[in-house]
Amino acid sequence: MNENLQYRIRARLLKVLHFVTLFIAMAIICVPGLWVVLNSFRPTVEIMAKPPVWVPGDLNLDNYRAMFGAVGEGGVPVLQYFTNSLIISVTSTLIAILVGMAGGYAFARFRFKGKASIFIGLMLTRAVPGVSLSLPLFIVMAKTGLIDTHMGLILVYVALNVPFTIWLIDGFFRQVPVELAEAAEIDGCTRWQAFWKVEFPVARAGVASAGIFAFLTSWNEYALASQLTRSTFSKTMPVGLRDFTSEFTINWGGMCALAVLMIIPALILTFLVQKHLIAGLTFGGVKG
Amino acid sequence: MSRFRPPPWFVLLLPAIIILSAVVLIPLLLSLYSSFTPYRLTRPETLYKWIGTYNYEKAIESAHFWAAFGRTILLLTIALNLEMLMGLGLALLVNKVTYGQRTLRTVMMFPMMFSPILVGFQFKFIFNDNVGLVNNALQSLGLSNVAIPWLVDGQLAFFSILVAEMWSSTSVFAILILAGLFAVPRDPIEAAKVDGCTPWQSFRHITLPYIMPFIYIALAIRSLDVARAYDIVQIMTNGGPARRTELLWTLIGRTGYVDAKMGYANAMGYISIFLAIFFTIYFFRKLNAARSELGMAG
Amino acid sequence: MAKVNLRKVVKKYGALQVVHGIDLEIDDNEFVVLVGPSGCGKSTTLRMIAGLEAISDGEISIGERVVNDLPPRNRNISMVFQNYALYPHMTVRENLGFSLKIAKRPQEEIDRAVEAAAQILSLSEYMDRKPGALSGGQRQRVAMGRAIVRHPDVFLFDEPLSNLDAKLRTQMRTEIKKLHQKVKSTIVYVTHDQVEAMTLADRIVIMRDGHIEQVGTPLEVFETPANTFVATFIGSPPMNLLAGRVADGEIAIEGGPQIAVPDPFSGKVVNGQEVILGFRSDNLMPAGHAMPMEGGFTEFDMKVDLSEPLGTETLLFGSLAGKEVQAKMLNPRPVSDGEELRFQLDLTRCHLFDANSQQSLR
Amino acid sequence: MGNQRLKSLLCATALVAVAGNAAAGEFDGVTLQAKLIGGQQYEALYARIGEWEEKTGAKVDVISKKNHFELDKEFKSDLAAGTLGWCVGSNHSSFASQYPSLYTDLTPFLTADFIAEYVPSNIAASKIGDALVMLPRAQFDVSALYYLKSVYEDDDNKAAYKAKTGRDLAPPDTWDEYKEQAIFFTDAPNFYGTQYAGKDEAIVGRFYELVIAEGGQLFNDDWSPAFNSDAGKRALKWFVDLYEAGAVPPGTTSYLWDDLGQGFASGTIALNLDWPGWAGFFNGEDSSKAAGNVGVKVQPAGTAGVRTGWSGHHGFSVTESCDNKEAAASLVAWLTNEDSQKLESSAGPLPTRTAVWGHVVSSAEGDAYRTEVLKAFQAAASHAFPAPQTPYWIEATNLIYPELQAAILGDKSIDDALSDASEAVDEMMQENGVY
Structure with a gap:
């Protein structure tokens, strides 16, 4: 009995330890983020106060009011940025998924010469640092008139996301037995129908996880966006953050307010896709 | 009527190939060309002057370049390894949770919602020596009575950047490894328990080999994405002070855009691309090895 | 070599109770089979013995030691899993030696034990392959070898044969039986297949819905089922059950023949009692194609709806009182569907259950 | 035509x-x-x-x-x-x-x-x-000197300063005095004598005006570097001394204008050379803890008697x-x-x-x-002079500032830092065909 007691106590202790560690880990993850959220409701004096103000004394919506306010009152065309970000991220994610699905299907279902090298080659395009890419890309975009357009950024983000999308989706189609599509064809589907009605639904989770990664990349990308956008017509939210920095000052409170606006849609989307995300990565990852 | 009909796999891959060539390959060739010229942004005519490998020689002879190169490798190695370990720990912690896991997973991915540039600003303020969150906390708790110069001291600045980078990217590891943990079949773990393994031993001998492919996938993905750290470093220290945190990307960015010496910047960029390619291929190899270990190759 | 004792063992998942306080004593070197339909709690019980599931209440002991809270590694048990649970990244040799390696035994001892196990299970030629390159039967053997190597107090088998094809299953069944004779050890074996249970077990434990329905040797449970559930679960084809009412020493089958109360039950029923009459197909045979009946028997006519010739015998399907009834024909002759035959029911081998409690009236 | x-x-x-x-x-x-x-x-x-x-x-x-x-x-x-x-x-x-x-x-x-x-x-x-x-x-x-009035009105400070230096406590008129007072006021980590922008063009600009104030030049007429001079060394020593004495926040080498502005507005910096754009901010009740306590004075002069005025x-x-x-x-x-x-x-x-x-x-x-x-x-404007008007100004600052930082943080001696910077600028100018 003594032995059992010992193990029972140990199990309890481990449980408590697990809980405490988990709590600390989550705190480390959340605090810097929540600090941003909190700051968005505080006046800059209080954020920058020395000695520090730990208990927020003055929570208000001033930063938000200013952000949505008119030009000259600290207003930033935030709705325009939001719309731009949304259009660019959603469109580029959709296209990346379509292109990635075609590519992934090709890798998963066909045998051809140089498959491995082509695959690695595609992956490596993502390894090119944005810094080395931004200027030549800018020149190409400028020559083709794509600078400062939604289209330009969409193309760039599609290219940025396609390799990873292909990879994940390829892994996923491998999970779908070839017989499934064959059975559907025998049941009277065309090749195309067999794909859409049978193979695609099975691989949906993979598509969902590829989608969320692509969306987050496009939604948060800064280096290239700052180079390829100019005016409010195409500036995305990460670039918009820079509106709060001027030559001498950073309006940190205002920046936080915009940041919150950036985080919320991404967070909601992630939560919704959560279930598929894990499944998608699980299957997409192992085999391939 | 013998018309050439491309094989279907080629047709399927074509959109990807076209878009990647247009957006990555062509600009890359352009910058490759410009790395052999004294190209200066403010003087477009310099693009047409061929100077051979001068820029490369200059980069190779530059102590600053190699210092940045070494520091970049150091940062990458430390960051990737630590992120992997932390991500693994986090995934294991979350994996053990039975109730409310979906919410926890979302929370775990919280930092992924933060644009790297935002992370840069955020940690710049958090590590500010005067009004930063960390020093304020340390001083208020009485743990320190000096303003610790987080972003100035060589080691501390490196550490601060590391923290910011880890904060923003550990989630990626955690979510991928968590997916791996979900894929580990329960039976072998139980078999190991029955075979007499302690929890650590069953992790070490069974779970770990199973999630190894996922770890390499995460490493490969992250090594593809490391240049994203540019935004963070650029905002936090921009390589300073006194080049103590100078990385390839900050050096290249400043040379190219601020000094406007694009030719030279591109030459350094090319050398750094090889670095990225090396890391990526290395992890792909490891990935395939780990897969065939589990009999999952192909 | 150890006894296993379960006392009032309960398993709950939140509000859902899946094992309802079972008691079971397993002797040293005894081969006990837990059998029952899926969801009856047999696997859960096994996993509680293994320590893979915590028990919610009660007590489990192995040998003289209470192991309620002990982790599996401290129970000195081995387990063979349904999906074999081989370590895919290790060779057969490594798989076999893993538990000893973990226990930090000297290498020569490991080698010796592994060789011995490989000998017993004739695995020697596959030693350096990985599980991925083995067939189902070979994997099964590796899984068993892994269990032997440790010389555990108790072997636990969780439906180890369910993933094999029929032929291999029979073959492996024999091997397990031989193995038990060779290694002489306590075995707890879970299966949903009653044939496996009957052939392997020293004692069978029949479970349903988290309760033990009956414990006994294979013959006991076959011949004296404690209730209708055991009666239908053990034996193939299942026992025929007909509802009726006791009236004046006879059982009136509703819309069927009157059948005399079988001898063993004569003092145990009262007039008007609702009962269920049970008999196996082996005891209902057409006249002229039957075993000689030594005790009392009864005769009635029945139309044969369908016949299944099996060679030495033919299975006949008819219906009595609106219920399907199976009978057997020895020295068979062709029977055409719809043919009416005279059947003899061996009363000495009939069972009688109370209709309300479903329990045997014996 | x-x-x-x-x-x-x-x-x-x-x-x-x-x-x-x-x-x-x-x-x-x-x-x-x-x-x-x-x-x-x-x-x-x-x-x-x-x-x-x-x-x-x-x-x-x-x-x-x-x-x-x-x-x-x-x-x-x-x-x-x-x-x-x-x-x-x-x-x-x-x-x-x-x-x-x-x-x-x-x-x-x-x-x-x-x-x-x-x-x-x-x-x-x-x-x-x-x-x-x-x-x-x-x-x-152009930058003028902002200071906290309270620091100068404090009787303890006055007495202590008098006892230490034999002079009356008043806002400084020379950079040496400025340095002395900054060190005197410091009570780290809650209060610092001063601060300076420590990176990018900002610190080179400050260095530049101090070199002028010390009677030197950043560039010769042919744009070859001229700052590796006694005047240059004195100018850099000003930064180094303040940092070594701990009279500036230790993070100062990563500060840019916004950090300086926020710092002074937090009321924890006694002396601050800063731009006119901040005047309202520093005295604003909503934005600054120093509000009502801000004094402004023409920027100090160097040993050459010249005032800074970048x-x-x-x-x-x-x-x-x-x-x-x-x-x-x-x-x-x-x-x-x-x-x-x-x-x-x-x-x-x-x-x-x-x-x-x-x-x-x-x-x-x-x-x-x-x-x-x-x-x-x-007054400040009357001493103003522009940044060196060469297309390579920004590029030169990128070569100079890491060396200045190295000297400030103690990685290099003042002499080494300036000669390395000078050499790098010289090479850059030649490479660009300036001379």
Whole structure:
């Protein structure tokens, strides 16, 4: 009995330890983020106060009011940025998924010469640092008139996301037995129908996880966006953050307010896709 | 009527190939060309002057370049390894949770919602020596009575950047490894328990080999994405002070855009691309090895 | 070599109770089979013995030691899993030696034990392959070898044969039986297949819905089922059950023949009692194609709806009182569907259950 | 050729009127694309663009609005890609010399009288060679000394300082005194004597003005580096000493202007050399803990008796490639004319027109703080000198500042740091074919 007691106590202790560690880990993850959220409701004096103000004394919506306010009152065309970000991220994610699905299907279902090298080659395009890419890309975009357009950024983000999308989706189609599509064809589907009605639904989770990664990349990308956008017509939210920095000052409170606006849609989307995300990565990852 | 009909796999891959060539390959060739010229942004005519490998020689002879190169490798190695370990720990912690896991997973991915540039600003303020969150906390708790110069001291600045980078990217590891943990079949773990393994031993001998492919996938993905750290470093220290945190990307960015010496910047960029390619291929190899270990190759 | 004792063992998942306080004593070197339909709690019980599931209440002991809270590694048990649970990244040799390696035994001892196990299970030629390159039967053997190597107090088998094809299953069944004779050890074996249970077990434990329905040797449970559930679960084809009412020493089958109360039950029923009459197909045979009946028997006519010739015998399907009834024909002759035959029911081998409690009236 | 000259002459005469007061309907149907500096304090002026549009019939299309560093990056990209279809751009005297080919000379489009209305030193700083590449807006920057009055009114401080140095405690007039007092006031980590911008162009600018104040030069006339001199060493020693004494926040080498502003506004910095744009912020109840406690004084002098005075100003330029330079010049003139400057300087920034200075000073009467600020900055402006006007200024700063930092942080000796910096700048200048 003594032995059992010992193990029972140990199990309890481990449980408590697990809980405490988990709590600390989550705190480390959340605090810097929540600090941003909190700051968005505080006046800059209080954020920058020395000695520090730990208990927020003055929570208000001033930063938000200013952000949505008119030009000259600290207003930033935030709705325009939001719309731009949304259009660019959603469109580029959709296209990346379509292109990635075609590519992934090709890798998963066909045998051809140089498959491995082509695959690695595609992956490596993502390894090119944005810094080395931004200027030549800018020149190409400028020559083709794509600078400062939604289209330009969409193309760039599609290219940025396609390799990873292909990879994940390829892994996923491998999970779908070839017989499934064959059975559907025998049941009277065309090749195309067999794909859409049978193979695609099975691989949906993979598509969902590829989608969320692509969306987050496009939604948060800064280096290239700052180079390829100019005016409010195409500036995305990460670039918009820079509106709060001027030559001498950073309006940190205002920046936080915009940041919150950036985080919320991404967070909601992630939560919704959560279930598929894990499944998608699980299957997409192992085999391939 | 013998018309050439491309094989279907080629047709399927074509959109990807076209878009990647247009957006990555062509600009890359352009910058490759410009790395052999004294190209200066403010003087477009310099693009047409061929100077051979001068820029490369200059980069190779530059102590600053190699210092940045070494520091970049150091940062990458430390960051990737630590992120992997932390991500693994986090995934294991979350994996053990039975109730409310979906919410926890979302929370775990919280930092992924933060644009790297935002992370840069955020940690710049958090590590500010005067009004930063960390020093304020340390001083208020009485743990320190000096303003610790987080972003100035060589080691501390490196550490601060590391923290910011880890904060923003550990989630990626955690979510991928968590997916791996979900894929580990329960039976072998139980078999190991029955075979007499302690929890650590069953992790070490069974779970770990199973999630190894996922770890390499995460490493490969992250090594593809490391240049994203540019935004963070650029905002936090921009390589300073006194080049103590100078990385390839900050050096290249400043040379190219601020000094406007694009030719030279591109030459350094090319050398750094090889670095990225090396890391990526290395992890792909490891990935395939780990897969065939589990009999999952192909 | 150890006894296993379960006392009032309960398993709950939140509000859902899946094992309802079972008691079971397993002797040293005894081969006990837990059998029952899926969801009856047999696997859960096994996993509680293994320590893979915590028990919610009660007590489990192995040998003289209470192991309620002990982790599996401290129970000195081995387990063979349904999906074999081989370590895919290790060779057969490594798989076999893993538990000893973990226990930090000297290498020569490991080698010796592994060789011995490989000998017993004739695995020697596959030693350096990985599980991925083995067939189902070979994997099964590796899984068993892994269990032997440790010389555990108790072997636990969780439906180890369910993933094999029929032929291999029979073959492996024999091997397990031989193995038990060779290694002489306590075995707890879970299966949903009653044939496996009957052939392997020293004692069978029949479970349903988290309760033990009956414990006994294979013959006991076959011949004296404690209730209708055991009666239908053990034996193939299942026992025929007909509802009726006791009236004046006879059982009136509703819309069927009157059948005399079988001898063993004569003092145990009262007039008007609702009962269920049970008999196996082996005891209902057409006249002229039957075993000689030594005790009392009864005769009635029945139309044969369908016949299944099996060679030495033919299975006949008819219906009595609106219920399907199976009978057997020895020295068979062709029977055409719809043919009416005279059947003899061996009363000495009939069972009688109370209709309300479903329990045997014996 | 003759035709060309005639045309510009005509334009010039047309602009005599335009310069101050645009003529109605003059540029009907013209659309000008503009890239303007964005930021709260610069925005008020842009409201006047609408008025100009109404007056002239032209339209202004603002295609880019970014902070100056981003704008700078964009201009360089534009030069590279040849995307120069726009006409009007925000400019800065410290950046202007980097793009000599980008902007056109405005002299032909303006009358001499109109140009003469600007502060002459500002006009001088707006030229590359003889070409007037920008018109200054009311965003003139030179640093003066901000200090916390309470520190000087504190009796303990006075007594202690007297006992220590034998002099009365008063805001410093020389950089040595400044250093001494900064060290004296420091009570780390809660209170620091001073701070300085520690990276990028900012620290090189400060170093530059100190070198001048010490009687040296940053560059020789042929643009070879001249700062590896005794004056240069004394200048750098000032930074090093303050850092070593712990009289500046330890993070100061990563500070830029916003950190300095926030720092002084937090009331934990005694002395702060800073720009005029902060005056209102520092004394604002909402924005600053130092409000009501801020004193302003002309910047101190170096051992050579020269006061520091690195200055710069914002302005607007017209591109060489602009199709409609007359209209663009008219817009630029409009945005920097007297009314515009009055509007802009009413919020605090310093004007670059002589008449507006008078206006600003007189309108500040009755506001003691504002008057003190203006007096101090008027004095400061009289010592102002622009950043070195070479296209390689920014590139040079990128070579110099890491070395300065290295010396400040103790990685290198002052001598080594300056000689390394000098060598790097020398090599860069030669590589660019300057000499």
